[in-house]
Amino acid sequence: MLTGHLNPTSSFLDTLLSSHAAKLGPVFNDPSRYRLQIIYTRIDRDAGNRPHFTDYYYRTDTGSYFYPASTVKLPATALALEKLNDLNIPGLNRNTPMFTDSLPGISPAVLTDSSAANGLPSIAQYIKKILLVSDNDAFNRLYEFIGQETFNKRLWEQGYSSTQIRHRVGVTGITPEQNRYTNAISFRQNGTEIYHQPVAHSNLEFSSRHDLMGRSYYNDKEELVNSPMDASKKNRIPLADLHGILRSIIFPESVTKSKRFRLNDSDYHFLYYCMSAQPEESSHPVYDTTEFHHNYVKFLLFGGETNNHITANIRSFNKPGWAYGFLTDIAYIADFSNKVEFMLSATVYVNEDGVLNDKHYQFQETGEPFMKALGEVIYEYELQRKRQHTPDLSRFIINYDKSIH
Template sequence: MQTRHYPPTDNFLEMLLKANAARLGAVFQHPNEYRLQVVYTRIDRDQQNKPHFQDFYYRVDTNSYFYPASTVKLPGAILALEKLNDLHIPGVDKFTPMLTDSLANISPAVTSDSSAVNKLPSIAHYIKKIFLTSDNDAFNRLYEFLGQQEFNTRLWEKGYTQAQIRHRVGIPLNIVDNLQTNAIRFQQGHHLLYLQPAKISHLNFSPRHDSIGKAHYNYLGKLQNGPMDFSFRNRISLPALHNIMRSIIFPEAVTNSQRFRLTESDYQFLYKCMSQLPSETADPAYDTSQFQDAYVKFLLYGGEKTAHIPPHIRIFNKPGWAYGFLTDVAYIVDFANQVEFLLSATVYVNKDGILGDDQYEFDQTGKPFLKVLGQLIYETELQRKKKYPADLSRYKIIYDK
């Protein structure tokens, strides 16, 4: 888990990508410029259906910084469920109404949620919104429930020692503001079940020197020459995100120290939220003209508005996109053909080199690349002979509609 370059276990992935260079386009032809990193895990089942993994890496280097954007919501959701289990308070679970007090000049109170059928916020409802549409406020409320210090120490205890989750997302707060997290109440009606007081983090992070770009807009909206400093922003490596996904999809296949303290109900809830499409949920209900089925499905479908995802294919994933960085971390299943694999990738699509101007090539370059990358791996897996067929019934979910 320490800083390292990940050499390929063999050259299979590189050879596959090179053989399809024309199809992959500019991103693969100029991988340095696009800061391309790919992790692919081939999965073979034995006679007892136990998974065995072979990992392949392309240009993966944990020294090479990328802004993880909304991918940090994946560990946020998992750790929130784990914390609830550790608290072990009667009547308090992921569905219990969670009310957040205001934090002066930092974060407003939340006592209702218009997107919920019962109009009340909860850990479960926040997690749904995180995976269905990558909702920023939902993550920020889980960040406040966890607290910056606990968020990071729990990841470090799992072996992800390089991770630094230092701030809420989508709102301009300074370093000190993000040390502080709101008081939180779990209650049923007027009956208080648990009160968590406001907290301040006293964590000391290892110093970093991460900077990107040739110019950037500062917090006042003024253009500054020189790169943007990311040294105090969130950081987590692609292998760490990939392994967090693996530990959720295959909890029995990771060590006890890496395994999250979740129940089977938690796992099934996460599988549903990660794989559900906006058209398949009634709580929250989404306008599918704005949030199409492939809205957050970049690998294999490129987030395309007109994409049709057949019912036998499910993508359990968490993407992120900001400042020109586009990342997706996924477990992809084809139930009809008993195909399964893990695939994670990150690219940087910012042709003008200016950060903060919202002039990024996500739709033109980034998403089409991830679509083709997913297709290549999927096509390869379709053709791959396996000794034992995979029993994938664990991941078959009944959705709301």
């Protein structure tokens, strides 16, 4: 596992970005202040359409902490599907109704899901909600199914040794010890129980950390604490790990078996659909597109803009996260008209006053415009870049009018 600063293959990315400094604005002009990190992967296909990768890093430092927020949900979707495959129980699949018992004081029960066609919760429905609109509760249910111990051990086995997934997201007042407990879960079909998972407790030993965020923060009692927030027991995934996880999902054949999730073609196709679809293209769940608009979770290149319909022929297969002033997006972007593809990941900190939990972050004013500009710089470079072999991207072309289960 790489630690510390990741050196660029050359100064290419630095030179390219510097030539567009005016377009990239204040974030690029003061990258230290905004804790900017970028990874760009150029993809070149050979005559057999096999992808070859060249990675370029800008200020990427595995030792520099940023709060990963909802980006932790991407490995959860893959690990939940992997666990179903590992269980290998007849009748148990991503669409099997899944019923979660309550854990008093920690997590409520889930017995129904009004967003599903059949009104019942399932792994598939949770994955859709995670990737279409970054639903927090959906992630928490997958976290409980996977289990804290398995979640971390599998990522460590794949080489992501600096990663720590320690808690549910979007809930307050739960201690680190309580987050070690996961609910009892039953999968039932037509009244017959197919699989039961009892309450579990993780005994995992995490390596110690000293991660801090912000200058001050409001605690759970809404009291201002005039010191940095201790993030040492919060979730952690370096940008290089997130980028690697994305590559292992989009290009599983390009990574070693040890770094691959144990998924089948149907799993990958389902993930590609959910990662690239827009909220308005979903029939179950149906979303209010006033809130969950076209680019609700699309930041790189699309800028999270309500009316930024670039073209239906460009898709971002991505997973973003935003919280505490940290905005992160990891994306594989494909232009099916111009036969262009690349991977791009970036994180930026937009919290001018340094106060956490005051809800005064500059996501829309600063973070999202930068993500859009960065995506445009790389995309425009890729449009004019000469390729020896035109990529066949048909694997990623999806019929969004057809509901995928």
